Amino acid sequence: MNKTNIHNKKYVITASIAIVVALALITSPLMAIDDAFATHKKGNKAKQSISQSQSSSQNAGCVSGGTTFLSCNNLSFQHQKNTGSNALAQSGHGGNFADQSISQSQSSSQTSNVVSGGNTIGSGNNINVQNQENSGSNAAAQS
Template sequence: MNNKTKNIHNQNKNKLFVASIATVVALALFASPLVAIDDAFATKKKNKAQQSISQSQSSAQNALCASGGTTFLSCNNVNFQHQFNSGNNALAQTGQGENSAEQSISQSQSSSQNSQVVSGGDTIGSGNNINIQSQTNTGNNAAAQS
């Protein structure tokens, strides 16, 4: 085989190699949307998740004093409320069907106080309402669905 024939043969090999690579790339570009049907159309994936951490405090106080004499530190309402939450909500879902998850960490406090004093003399330390409430939550919510 002479040099001219070898060069033509090598050029044909290179053209065939480049054409093969171009064909593979074209097939990959054409077939990739068809292979990823779930991601392209996403018809089978339904996830629903609701997470909530809520805290609520309420206090209603009322005091009435009627005196014909001294009323020292009377008819007072005192309320201390404390809430501490270090809990977490964590949720993981995959779309292999319908997923639904609801998580909640909730704390609530309420105080209703009423004080009435009617006196014709001293009412030292009388008629007071004191309310101390404390709540602590260190729990966690975790859910995983597939």
């Protein structure tokens, strides 16, 4: 084989591949359109959620025959921050259903018991600080 025949074979193979890819790109959207128009009952269902949850359970018990200074304290600091977005877009025949939510929950349960024979200054305190911040968006678009 000479160099011209090899070059021509490479050209034919490359051109054949390009034609197959072009046909696939052209026919695939047409197939999807035909399917959608044929049924007229297709719709979209979407469910999205962003959930954050925190829980704190603390128990403290002190029994002392003397002074219980700064003892049996429960401290709970909880912070939730959501800066993300929850976006949804749908288009379809036959109706669309979208269920979106952004939820944040926090709970704290604290118990403190102090039994002392002396002073209980600064003891048996339950301190709970909770913060929730949501600067994200929750948007849905349907047609």
